Amino acid sequence: MSSILNIAIIGCGKHASDFHMPSFIRLKKKFNVIGVFDKKITRAKAFSKKHNIKKIYKSTNELLKDDKIDIVDVCSPPKFHFKQILESIIKNKDVMVEKPMVLKSLDLKKIIKINLKLKKKILCLQQQSFRDETFQLLNFMKNNKKGLGKLLKISSKANVRTPKQINNSFTDKNISGGGPLIDQGSHIIGLVANILKYPKIKNMNSSIFVRKPQKSKKLTFNIESAAILNVEFEKRKFFEFETSYSLKKSISEFSIKFFFKNGFISWPNLDYELIKGKKIRKIKKIKIKSFASDNQFSHFYKMIKYKNKPITSLKNSLYIVSLIEKCYQFSKTIKMK
Numbered sequence: 001m002s003s004i005l006n007i008a009i010i011g012c013g014k015h016a017s018d019f020h021m022p023s024f025i026r027l028k029k030k031f032n033v034i035g036v037f038d039k040k041i042t043r044a045k046a047f048s049k050k051h052n053i054k055k056i057y058k059s060t061n062e063l064l065k066d067d068k069i070d071i072v073d074v075c076s077p078p079k080f081h082f083k084q085i086l087e088s089i090i091k092n093k094d095v096m097v098e099k100p101m102v103l104k105s106l107d108l109k110k111i112i113k114i115n116l117k118l119k120k121k122i123l124c125l126q127q128q129s130f131r132d133e134t135f136q137l138l139n140f141m142k143n144n145k146k147g148l149g150k151l152l153k154i155s156s157k158a159n160v161r162t163p164k165q166i167n168n169s170f171t172d173k174n175i176s177g178g179g180p181l182i183d184q185g186s187h188i189i190g191l192v193a194n195i196l197k198y199p200k201i202k203n204m205n206s207s208i209f210v211r212k213p214q215k216s217k218k219l220t221f222n223i224e225s226a227a228i229l230n231v232e233f234e235k236r237k238f239f240e241f242e243t244s245y246s247l248k249k250s251i252s253e254f255s256i257k258f259f260f261k262n263g264f265i266s267w268p269n270l271d272y273e274l275i276k277g278k279k280i281r282k283i284k285k286i287k288i289k290s291f292a293s294d295n296q297f298s299h300f301y302k303m304i305k306y307k308n309k310p311i312t313s314l315k316n317s318l319y320i321v322s323l324i325e326k327c328y329q330f331s332k333t334i335k336m337k
């Protein structure tokens, strides 16, 4: 295998174009995108023209037959991830897949079982875990372990604008698997679980807020508009999460606050207060050095080239997928007018 790994992208949407491609170009000594596939040929054509990619495959089958490809980068909507991951590993490709990894825990269990023999590298791109702010937060917690005291509660919010999308990737439940809970929840729950090292769950309850489904020429909206989740982890650590989609530009909150016995720290802005005796200190943060997407792709490169352990293993991904699945299964549904 040469030092540059060849990638084929499945799903030529907004995220692949705005985040994956610029990153692969910055990391051109590690990766080369040689081809793309999109269910809509017009999208594949526009994408390959914009990013100067030579090959457009007519089907995933044709793509997977190409021996030159080392890595399949799955950027299609969530519903298709399971089949596309499975077919790729069976055809001897390593796989990076966008969040949410799959819709059903049973599907991920199947992938894990089949991959026991195949031993392909598979990474769900939990981007928040690769942000510089996250590495700094982890360092801060490690270095201030004694000063901060016990972690008591985590409070988090992801109230964001309804994502821009192609063919209802985020707002048609049949394609997305759900609304902000699965979309934004994959980010926040994934990050909190990573920071707490995937703790056991003692109790949880959730509520989802739904409006009457809408269907017009342009938009299908049959997902929840908002959700609230409360979890009690082992050792009496409490986690609360609220999330919603709004049509207003102005509303955007995406943050986590970790409350300790002797202070708190917030993410991603990394403000903290540490109470020592009667003193309160407040310190502002750091400069961002690298892109989270570059960090995660470089991490995957090292998984393949140097057999580094994944930051998010398949077992970790199963934890995230299962938790979100349980939220949907057991949540109280509140109908809004």
Ligand SMILES: NC(=O)c1ccc[n+]([C@@H]2O[C@H](COP(=O)([O-])OP(=O)(O)OC[C@H]3O[C@@H](n4cnc5c(N)ncnc54)[C@H](O)[C@@H]3O)[C@@H](O)[C@H]2O)c1
Residues within 6 Å of the ligand: 010, 011, 012, 013, 014, 015, 016, 037, 038, 039, 040, 043, 075, 076, 077, 078, 080, 098, 099, 100, 125, 127, 164, 165, 166, 167, 168, 169, 170, 183
């Ligand atoms: N990490 C992040 O911050 C982040 C942000 C946005 C999106 N995402 C994830 O990236 C993925 C794609 O999101 P997006 O914003 O690019 O969506 P999008 O709606 O912009 O694009 C989806 C693309 O997939 C294509 N497609 C649909 N079905 C397909 C199939 N069966 N096979 C191949 N292509 C198919 C569509 O034609 C479209 O071009 C989702 O899993 C989403 O959750 C991650």
